Amino acid sequence: MMEIAQLENLIGKLNYERHVFFEILPKQSTVFQGTIVLPNEKLVLKIDFSNYFPLEFPIFSIENAQRFYPHVDNAGKICLFDDSSLLIQTDMPDQMLLDAFDRAVDILCIDPESYEYKTEVAREFNAYWAEVSKMILYTNLSSCMGKEYQNLSVVRAENRLLVSENIMDSECLLKNNFGVSLERKSNIDCLLIRLRSFCIPPIQKMYTWKWLRNFIAKNITSSQKKAFNLFLTGKRRIFNQFLILSIPSENQDIIVSFHIFCKNGQFRKIEKMINCTVTPVTTRPIDYNFLLKRCGVNINLAEKSVLLLGCGSVGSYVASNLCQSGVCKLDILDKDILSVENVYRHLLGFDVATKRKYKADLVKEFLEKQYPFVEIDSLNFIDRSVESFMRDVQRLKNYDLIISALGEPTVNLEINRILCDKYINVPFVVCFNEPYGIGGHVIAINNFSGGCLRCMYTDLISNDLVPFRASLVAPGQNFKKSLSGCAGSFVEYSALDSQQTALLTVRLSLEVLTGQCKESTLISWIGSEDNLINNGFEVSEYYEHISGQSYCSITRKNIPINERCPICSEKQD
Amino acid sequence: MVNVQSEFLTFHDKIKLSEENQELRDKRDILLNKLRKNISDEAASFTTFNQGSYAMGTGIKPDDGDFDIDVGLKFNIDHDDYSDPVQVKQWVKDALDGHTKSVKIRRSCVTVTYQKDKEPIYHVDFAVYAANNADKQMYIAKGKEYSTEEYRIWQLSDPQELLNYLNSLYDDSDDRAQFRRVVRYMKKWKNQHFITSGNNAPTGIALTALACSYFTSYYSKDFLTNKKAYDDFKALKSLVNNIQNAFNLTWDSDDQCFYRTITQSLPVQPGNNLFEKMSNKQMNNFYNQISAMYSKLTEAEGKSKKSEVCQLMIDIFGEAFPAAVDRSYVGTSESA
Numbered sequence: 001m002m003e004i005a006q007l008e009n010l011i012g013k014l015n016y017e018r019h020v021f022f023e024i025l026p027k028q029s030t031v032f033q034g035t036i037v038l039p040n041e042k043l044v045l046k047i048d049f050s051n052y053f054p055l056e057f058p059i060f061s062i063e064n065a066q067r068f069y070p071h072v073d074n075a076g077k078i079c080l081f082d083d084s085s086l087l088i089q090t091d092m093p094d095q096m097l098l099d100a101f102d103r104a105v106d107i108l109c110i111d112p113e114s115y116e117y118k119t120e121v122a123r124e125f126n127a128y129w130a131e132v133s134k135m136i137l138y139t140n141l142s143s144c145m146g147k148e149y150q151n152l153s154v155v156r157a158e159n160r161l162l163v164s165e166n167i168m169d170s171e172c173l174l175k176n177n178f179g180v181s182l183e184r185k186s187n188i189d190c191l192l193i194r195l196r197s198f199c200i201p202p203i204q205k206m207y208t209w210k211w212l213r214n215f216i217a218k219n220i221t222s223s224q225k226k227a228f229n230l231f232l233t234g235k236r237r238i239f240n241q242f243l244i245l246s247i248p249s250e251n252q253d254i255i256v257s258f259h260i261f262c263k264n265g266q267f268r269k270i271e272k273m274i275n276c277t278v279t280p281v282t283t284r285p286i287d288y289n290f291l292l293k294r295c296g297v298n299i300n301l302a303e304k305s306v307l308l309l310g311c312g313s314v315g316s317y318v319a320s321n322l323c324q325s326g327v328c329k330l331d332i333l334d335k336d337i338l339s340v341e342n343v344y345r346h347l348l349g350f351d352v353a354t355k356r357k358y359k360a361d362l363v364k365e366f367l368e369k370q371y372p373f374v375e376i377d378s379l380n381f382i383d384r385s386v387e388s389f390m391r392d393v394q395r396l397k398n399y400d401l402i403i404s405a406l407g408e409p410t411v412n413l414e415i416n417r418i419l420c421d422k423y424i425n426v427p428f429v430v431c432f433n434e435p436y437g438i439g440g441h442v443i444a445i446n447n448f449s450g451g452c453l454r455c456m457y458t459d460l461i462s463n464d465l466v467p468f469r470a471s472l473v474a475p476g477q478n479f480k481k482s483l484s485g486c487a488g489s490f491v492e493y494s495a496l497d498s499q500q501t502a503l504l505t506v507r508l509s510l511e512v513l514t515g516q517c518k519e520s521t522l523i524s525w526i527g528s529e530d531n532l533i534n535n536g537f538e539v540s541e542y543y544e545h546i547s548g549q550s551y552c553s554i555t556r557k558n559i560p561i562n563e564r565c566p567i568c569s570e571k572q573d
Numbered sequence: 574m575v576n577v578q579s580e581f582l583t584f585h586d587k588i589k590l591s592e593e594n595q596e597l598r599d600k601r602d603i604l605l606n607k608l609r610k611n612i613s614d615e616a617a618s619f620t621t622f623n624q625g626s627y628a629m630g631t632g633i634k635p636d637d638g639d640f641d642i643d644v645g646l647k648f649n650i651d652h653d654d655y656s657d658p659v660q661v662k663q664w665v666k667d668a669l670d671g672h673t674k675s676v677k678i679r680r681s682c683v684t685v686t687y688q689k690d691k692e693p694i695y696h697v698d699f700a701v702y703a704a705n706n707a708d709k710q711m712y713i714a715k716g717k718e719y720s721t722e723e724y725r726i727w728q729l730s731d732p733q734e735l736l737n738y739l740n741s742l743y744d745d746s747d748d749r750a751q752f753r754r755v756v757r758y759m760k761k762w763k764n765q766h767f768i769t770s771g772n773n774a775p776t777g778i779a780l781t782a783l784a785c786s787y788f789t790s791y792y793s794k795d796f797l798t799n800k801k802a803y804d805d806f807k808a809l810k811s812l813v814n815n816i817q818n819a820f821n822l823t824w825d826s827d828d829q830c831f832y833r834t835i836t837q838s839l840p841v842q843p844g845n846n847l848f849e850k851m852s853n854k855q856m857n858n859f860y861n862q863i864s865a866m867y868s869k870l871t872e873a874e875g876k877s878k879k880s881e882v883c884q885l886m887i888d889i890f891g892e893a894f895p896a897a898v899d900r901s902y903v904g905t906s907e908s909a
Contacts, residue, residue: 314909407909432907460793460802462576465903470797473906491908498909545798560796 002093004029007049010097017098022047038109045104047097054093056083060104068203070120071107074131078104115250118198122249125200125256126282132203133280135259137242140164140173140372141192142287145246145253149227150192154242157185162286163242173286177372190242191231195219198249201256209260209276216245232271238263239273244283257281288328288373297326302373304400304513305329309386309415311363312336313495314431314440315405316347317502318509319363323371325510330367331377331399334360335384341488345495358384386411393418396426401513403429403505409457409468416445416453420567427512428453431505433493435479436532438539439472440501442508442523443559450520455562463564470524472546474538492535500525504554520559574806575879577886577897581805584886584894585754588761590632590640597627600687600695601642608646608668608699616664619648624700624732626777629739631756636764639694643682645702645732647711652703652727658714659725662701678718703727710842734841739785748790751803756784758809758890765891766862772850775859779847782837787815810870817867820860825853833860 002010004024011022011032022034022045030049035042048059060078062069071079080103088096110117137154143165144150154163155170158180164170167187174180199219201207213232217225239262247254262276285291288302306327311319311334322330338346340353352362360378368374382388386406389395396402396419404412412430419428428445430453445453459466467475482489504523511517526547529539539547546555561568590597605621625643626632634640648661655661665683669676675686682698701714716725743749759780767774775783791808792801820833832853838844848856866889873885879897886894 310909312909405909407907409905409907432909434906435908459576460795461578461791461804461807462574464576466576467903467905468907469795471906476904477906478904479906479908491906493908501909542797545800557796563793 001030002049002053006093007032010094011047013094014097014101018101020101036105036108038105043108047101054090054096055088057081057088057096057100060100062108065203067112068121068125068128068200069108070110070117070124074128078107080104080107119250121200122251122254125254129256129280130282133257133282135279135281136161137244137257137259137281137283138162138173139244139255139283139285140169140287141244141285142289144192146194147192148194148221149224152190152192152244154188154190155185156188157182161188163190163244173372176368177286179369188240188242190244192244192246193220193224193228194246194253195248196221196224198247200247200254201245207258207278207280209262209273209278212243212258212260212278213271216243232269234270235267236262236270236273237265237267239268239270239276241270242281255283255285257283286372288326291372292326295324295326298510298514301326301510301513302328305331305398306509306513307331307333307396307399307402309333309402309404309411310406311359312342312405312407313345313493313498314407314433314501314505315403316359316363317499318403318405318431318505319367319376320347320370321502321506322509323367323374325506327513328373329375331379332360332363333379333384333386333389334358334363338362345493345498360384386415390415390418393422393424396424399426401427401429401509403431403509405431405502405505407432413454413457417567419445420447420452420454420571429505429509429512431501433491433497433501434472435491435493436535436537437494437497437527438529438532438543439524439526440497440504441468441470441525442501442505444508444512444517444521445559446512446518446520449518451559451561452520452565452567454567455520455559455565456522458562458565460562460564463566463569470522470542471540472524472526472543473532474540477537479537497527500527521556522559523554523556525554574874575877575882577806577879577882578802578804580879580883580886580895580897581754581758584890585757585805587893588633589754589757590627590634597640597642597695601644601697604669604685604687604697605644608665611668612664613667616668617648617650617661619646620704621646622733624736625698626760626781628732629736629781630753631760631777631781633757633760633764639696641695642697643700643732644697645700647702647704649705650703651706652712653707655703655727657716657725658701658703658712658727659716659718659720661703661714662716663718665699665701680715680717680720680724681713700732702730729843731842735839738841739781742785743790745790745801747801747803748792751790751792751805751808752784752788754805755788755809755812756781758805759784759812761890761893762866765889766866767859772852773855773858775851776847778839779837782839782847783816783819784812785840786837787819788812789815806870806873810867810874813863813867813870817860817863820856820863823853828854832857835859 015021020034020036022032025031025033032047034045036045043062046061051059057080060080061076062072063076065072065076080100110120138161152163153167154161155167155174157174160174160178160180162170162174171182175182193216196219201215216228220228239260241260243258245256247256259279259281260276262273304327306322308315308319308330311332319330319332336359337356338348338353338359340350343350343353348362348366361380364376364378368376406412416428419426425448429442431442433440443453443456456469457465479491480489481492504525508517508521508523563569622645624645627642662678662683666676666678669685673685673687677684682700685697687695703712706712710729711731712727713730715728743752760777763774763780789811791804794801820835822831823834825832834853834856835848836846837848838846869885869889873882876882878899880899883897
C-alpha cells in the first residue's frame, strides 16, 4: 500500500485537475471524501485506497443512494471497471486516480431516461437484486418467457425452491439434479406477470404488499389488469405467494421476484391482506437456454439426437463433452462393465468402478446428474452389443449423428457399409487413439459428400483392405499388452490422449450437427513419437510426412473418394 | 485386383543389376587402367563412358551368370581421317591382349571375357567411337579383323543420346524408376520364355525402345501425403497391351501365311529398326508370347487372392517372383 503522504499528493492532483475538494477522513487514513456536483444532484463520494492500489483502482462509493444506479451496489460501491479485462499501467497512479474518478462520474451521470441507463440496468439489476433479496428461487421458465400472465406453482423440498412450467419438471430437477428428497415437498402459488414496459422498482428498505400491488397495477395492460384484479379478489386465510415480474428490457427481460406471506385468523380477500411480509427474491435461472448461454452453444443442439457407440476411455469423454456442448438426447451403447483398472483412463472414477456396473449405465447416471435436461438412454436391451443393435438397421435412421468410439475398425466398417448400402443419410463420426501418445484421429463421414470410411481402409492401387491409411504407426506391429491374460489385454495410451481425441471428436461432431461440416473430413492430432520409439515400435511413413512441424499439431483434410474403394466405386457406377 | 506392388518390388530387387555393383566396376576399372597404360603411342587420346543397359539402369542379372558391362571409348579423332574403323578397334585389342584368355574384335565392339576359377563369367564390351568429327556427330566403329571393306564402316551413333532421350521422357524421377522396373520385368520375362540363341528373342534394346514408345506410368496419388503410389502391375499390363496392338499382319511369301510382325526404330541416331534381324516367324512367336503374357495378366486382374495372382506372376517371370500367403485380416493400431 502507498504511504499516506503519497496518497495525499495524488488526491491533491485530482483536486487540482478536476476542480474538486477531497480530503482525508479523520478516522480512516486511506479514505478521502468529497462532494461532487452532477447535473441533477449533489453526491458525497468516497475514495478508498485500502485495497491493493495501484495494482487495482481505488474503491469509489456513494452514500445513501436515493435511486438505482447501474454499476453501484447495495452498499453504494461503484463498479468502475472489470479489472480482469484490463491491463493496468501501475506506474501511473496519478493517472489511474483521474481515470477512476472520471469513470465514477460517468456512471453516476447516466440519465435514468436514457437508452444507456436501461441497458446498464438490465445488465446490473439482477446483481443488485441478489444483494437485497433474502430468498433464492430457481427457475426453469424458458418456455414461459414472454408470456403476459401465468399461474405457476413453486415446488419446495428440503428448503429448495424451484419453479418450472409444470410441477413434474420441477420435481424431476429437484430429485435428479439437486439430489433432494421429495417426501416432504410442498407447492406454493406463483404468479408470473410481464410488465407493460421497462420500469424498475425503486430502492426501498422495505416493500409492502400495498405498494407492490399498486406498482404492478400501474405497469400492466388492461387485459392483464383484469386477470390481476380477479386474483386480488380471491380469498385466503394463509396467503403464501410468489410473484415473478418480468420487466421488458433492451436485450432480455429483467426478472424481479417477491415472496408475500400473511397468516390471518379468517379468510380475507387477497387485496385486503394487511401485515404481509414482502421479501425480495433472487431468481436463479437453471433453464437450458440460460445455462448454455455462456457456452456459446447453438440452441438447436437440444433437439439433436446422437447415438454413441462405446463409452470407454475416449467415448466417456465424448459423452461428457457432448452434454456440456448442449446435446440433450444421447443414446449410449456399450456392453462393457467399468472395472477398477479402467479408472485412470475413464471419465468415471474408482468409487463407481467398484460397483461392477455397465459403463453405459454409469455414464448415464453421472451425466444426467451433472447436466439438467440431458436425457441419456443406455440402451440396456438385448446384449448391448453393436452387432445386435444393428440387426434392425432402421434404428440408425432415428439419429442425427452416429459416433463410434469403439476402436474396432471391423465394426466401424460394417456400420459404414450399412449406411452406404441402405442409403441412410446419417453422418457417421469415428474416433480412436493410436498407441503411446503418438496421436489420434476423428473421421466424419458424410456419405453423400466425399469418401466413406472404407476409402480410408482401401489400398491406393487395389481394393485390398489395408490398415487405416492415415495411421501414425508402421503397419504389422502388435501393440496389445497383457498383464492378466487375453481378456485383460490393452493398448498403452493415456487419459490425456483420450481427452484430446474426444475434444476433437466433439468439435467435429458439433460442426456436423450444425451443418458447418458437410464433407467427409479427417482430423488427426499428432503427438510425440518418443514413447512409441522407446518401446521398440516404428512410426509410419505418414507420421514422418506429417510430423516435424511442431509437437502436438493438428491436421485436417477432406476425405476424397478412393476410386478403389469397393463401396464408393459401386456407388459411382 | 489385389495389390502385388510390394511383391513386384521384391522381385525387382532380386533381378536388377545394380548400378552400384562394385565387383563389375572393379573389373571395368582394371581393364580401363590397363588400356590406358598399354595403348600404343600412335593411338589417339580417348575418354570413357558407361553405356548399355548398365548405364541406363535397365540391366538385369543374367540367368547364366554371364555379366556384361558396356563401356564406350570416345577417341579424339575425325572418322574421315581413319578410313578403316577396325584400325582404331585394333588399338584397343592390342592394348588389352593377354589380359585374359579371350580378347576379340566383334562387329560392334571389342569384347574382353574375364573369368577366374569358379567365379562367374564377366565380359566387358568396349564400343569404339570417333568423337571429334567435322559434323559434330559421333560415329561407332563397325567391322571385324577379317571383314570385307563393305562391313568396315563408321556408323552414326550416339549411345549417350539414348540415355538423354530416356531421361527426357519423364520429368519425375520416380516415373523414370517405374519405367526402368517395367523394362527389367520385360527382360526377365524374355529370358523365361525365349531361346536366347540367334535372333529368336527380342533384344534388350528392342524391349527398351518399345517401352519408350508404349510405356505409361501408373500410380495413384495419396491425398494424405501427396506421394505417388506406383502400380507396376498396371503399367506392365498396359505396356504389354500396347505392344500387342503394335503388331501388324504381314504376308510371308516363303511360308505362305500371314505372320504378326512389328517394327520399332531406335528413338535416337541411327534410328534403325530393332527387329530387322528377326524373321517374320520369330516376330510371330514374339507376338504369341506377348499375347500369352497379356492373358495371364488379365487373368490375374480378376483374382481376389494374392496367392493366386503371385502364382500367375511366377508363371510369367519364373521363381524369382515371390509367392504370397493369404490372410483374412490386417493388423490395426486403433483403440478407444
